Amino acid sequence: MKVNEVPQNKGMITDDLREICYAVDENGSYILAQSAGWEPKNIANDQAWTLIEEEVSQTVKKIKAGKLSPLAFHMAKNQMNLSLLSKYVGFSRLRVKLHLKPSVFRKLKPSVLKRYGRVFEIEVEELLKVPGLE
Amino acid sequence: MTQINFSHKQSAHCESGVTSNLLSHYGVNISEAMAFGIGGGLFFGYLPFLKVNKLPLTTYRCELGGIFKGLTKRLGVDVHWQKFKDPERAMSELDRKLGEGVPVACRTGAYWLPYFPPAFRFHFNMHNLVVFGKNGHGYLISDPVFPEPVHCSEKDLLKARFAKGPLAPKGTMYYLTRVPEQMDLSGAIVKGIKGVCLRMLKTPGPFMGVRGIRFLANQFEKWPRKLGKRKASLYVGQVIRMQEEIGTGGGGFRFMYSAFLQEAGGVLKEDRLLEISEKMTSAGDRWREFAVIGSRICKNRASPSESYSAMADILRDCAERESEIFEELRTLIRQL
Numbered sequence: 001m002k003v004n005e006v007p008q009n010k011g012m013i014t015d016d017l018r019e020i021c022y023a024v025d026e027n028g029s030y031i032l033a034q035s036a037g038w039e040p041k042n043i044a045n046d047q048a049w050t051l052i053e054e055e056v057s058q059t060v061k062k063i064k065a066g067k068l069s070p071l072a073f074h075m076a077k078n079q080m081n082l083s084l085l086s087k088y089v090g091f092s093r094l095r096v097k098l099h100l101k102p103s104v105f106r107k108l109k110p111s112v113l114k115r116y117g118r119v120f121e122i123e124v125e126e127l128l129k130v131p132g133l134e
Numbered sequence: 135m136t137q138i139n140f141s142h143k144q145s146a147h148c149e150s151g152v153t154s155n156l157l158s159h160y161g162v163n164i165s166e167a168m169a170f171g172i173g174g175g176l177f178f179g180y181l182p183f184l185k186v187n188k189l190p191l192t193t194y195r196c197e198l199g200g201i202f203k204g205l206t207k208r209l210g211v212d213v214h215w216q217k218f219k220d221p222e223r224a225m226s227e228l229d230r231k232l233g234e235g236v237p238v239a240c241r242t243g244a245y246w247l248p249y250f251p252p253a254f255r256f257h258f259n260m261h262n263l264v265v266f267g268k269n270g271h272g273y274l275i276s277d278p279v280f281p282e283p284v285h286c287s288e289k290d291l292l293k294a295r296f297a298k299g300p301l302a303p304k305g306t307m308y309y310l311t312r313v314p315e316q317m318d319l320s321g322a323i324v325k326g327i328k329g330v331c332l333r334m335l336k337t338p339g340p341f342m343g344v345r346g347i348r349f350l351a352n353q354f355e356k357w358p359r360k361l362g363k364r365k366a367s368l369y370v371g372q373v374i375r376m377q378e379e380i381g382t383g384g385g386g387f388r389f390m391y392s393a394f395l396q397e398a399g400g401v402l403k404e405d406r407l408l409e410i411s412e413k414m415t416s417a418g419d420r421w422r423e424f425a426v427i428g429s430r431i432c433k434n435r436a437s438p439s440e441s442y443s444a445m446a447d448i449l450r451d452c453a454e455r456e457s458e459i460f461e462e463l464r465t466l467i468r469q470l
Binding site: 001011012013014015017018019020021022023024028029030032038039040041043044045047048049051079080083084087088 | 145187245252254257298367374375379418426428432433
C-alpha cells in the first residue's frame with residue numbers, strides 16, 4: 001500500500017481518532033500513516049452490529065410474547081450468551097437459565113437483581129425495563 | 135498520585151505496540167515493526183472448529199502473548215508475568231509496581247474500556263495496554279492503538295482486567311525486570327525470521343501456515359452452497375473483520391512485516407531483504423483486494439466476477455506468494 005492509497009473512509013471511527021497504517025512513501029520506504037478508516041472494514045463491522053441488533057429485536061419479541069424475562073434483553077444487548085453471563089454474575093448456568101423465565105424472574109430477590117445490575121452497569125429499575133414494553 | 139514519565143507512541147497493533155513502548159522506556163529503541171518481526175508475529179490460521187460469535191476463527195498473527203515473549207526471549211530481556219484470582223490483589227499489585235516506578239502492561243477485555251468508540255466494543259479479551267500512572271480520576275493508560283494517553287477509572291480497569299469468556303485475561307499483568315546492556319539485535323532478527331518461516335511453511339495439519347490459506351480458499355468455494363447465501367456472507371464478514379479490524383489483521387500485518395524486513399535489511403546490511411520486503415508488500419495488497427471483494431459480497435453489491443471463487447483465487451495467489459517469500463527468506467537466513 002502506498003501512502004496516497006491509505007484510506008480515509010469514516011465509519012467505525014466517529015470522532016477525530018485515527019489509526020496507524022503501514023504504507024510505502026515515494027522513496028519506497030515504509031512510514032506510519034494515519035487512517036480515518038477503510039470502507040471494507042466499516043462494512044464488516046456494520047454487519048457484526050446488525051447481527052447483534054437482530055438478536056436483540058428477536059429477544060424483545062419473545063419477551064413481549066411472555067416467553068422470556070427482561071433479563072434476556074440485557075443479556076442480548078450486552079452481547080452475552082448464557083455461559084458468558086453466568087461467568088460474569090457468578091451464578092450457575094442453570095440458575096441464569098431459570099432467571100430467563102418470566103415467572104421466576106418476577107419473584108427474584110432485590111439482592112439477586114442487584115448482582116445482574118452490577119454486571120450490566122445499570123440500576124435495578126432499569127433492569128426490569130425493556131424498550132417498547134410497559 | 136503517581137505518574138511515570140512514559141513516552142506513548144501510537145501503533146497499528148496492541149501487542150507489538152506495547153512491546154515497543156515498554157522497551158523504549160528502558161532505552162531500547164525498537165520500532166513496532168521490529169518488535170513484531172523479532173517476536174515472530176506473522177502467521178495464518180483458519181480454525182473452523184473454534185467459533186467466535188458462532189462463526190469460525192481466522193487468525194493472521196501468532197498466539198496471544200507470543201510477540202512479547204518471542205522478542206524478550208530473543209533479546210535476553212527478563213520479564214515478570216502474573217495472573218490473579220483475587221481482583222483486589224490484582225489492583226493493589228499494579229499500584230505497588232507503579233509506586234516503584236515500573237510501567238505495567240495489562241491484558242484486558244476491550245468491551246469494558248470506556249474510551250473505546252462504541253463500534254469497537256465487542257467481547258474481545260486480547261487487548262494489551264500499559265498502565266503508567268494513577269491519579270484522583272483513575273489510571274493513566276498508554277493504549278497503543280490510541281493517538282494520546284487515555285484515562286480509565288479504577289472500576290472499569292478492574293472489570294476489563296477480569297473480563298470473562300474465551301481467553302479470559304484473569305488479571306494478567308507483565309513488566310520488564312532486567313534489560314541487558316548489550317543485545318544481539320542481528321541474531322534476534324534472524325531468529326525471529328526463522329521462527330516465522332518454520333511456522334508458515336512447516337506447521338503440521340491443514341489449518342495453519344501457507345497450507346491454512348489454501349485450506350480457507352477451498353472452504354470459501356463451498357460456502358455459498360453449503361451454508362446458503364446469508365450465512366455464507368456472515369462467514370465472509372467474519373474473515374474480513376478478523377483480517378482487518380481485530381488487531382489490524384491480514385493486510386495490516388503483512389505490511390507491518392514488510393516494514394520489519396526493510397528495517398532488518400538495514401540492520402543486517404542485506405539488500406535481498408529489501409527485495410523480499412517488496413514482495414511481501416504486494417502480497418499485502420492482494421489481501422486487501424480480497425477484503426474489498428468480500429465486503430461487496432457482504433453488502434450484496436458484488437458484480438458477477440466478484441464471486442466466492444474469485445476470492446478463493448486471490449487466497450491461492452496469496453498462499454503462492456507467501457510460500458515463495460518464506461522459502462526465499464529461509465534460504466537467505468541460512469546464509470547469514
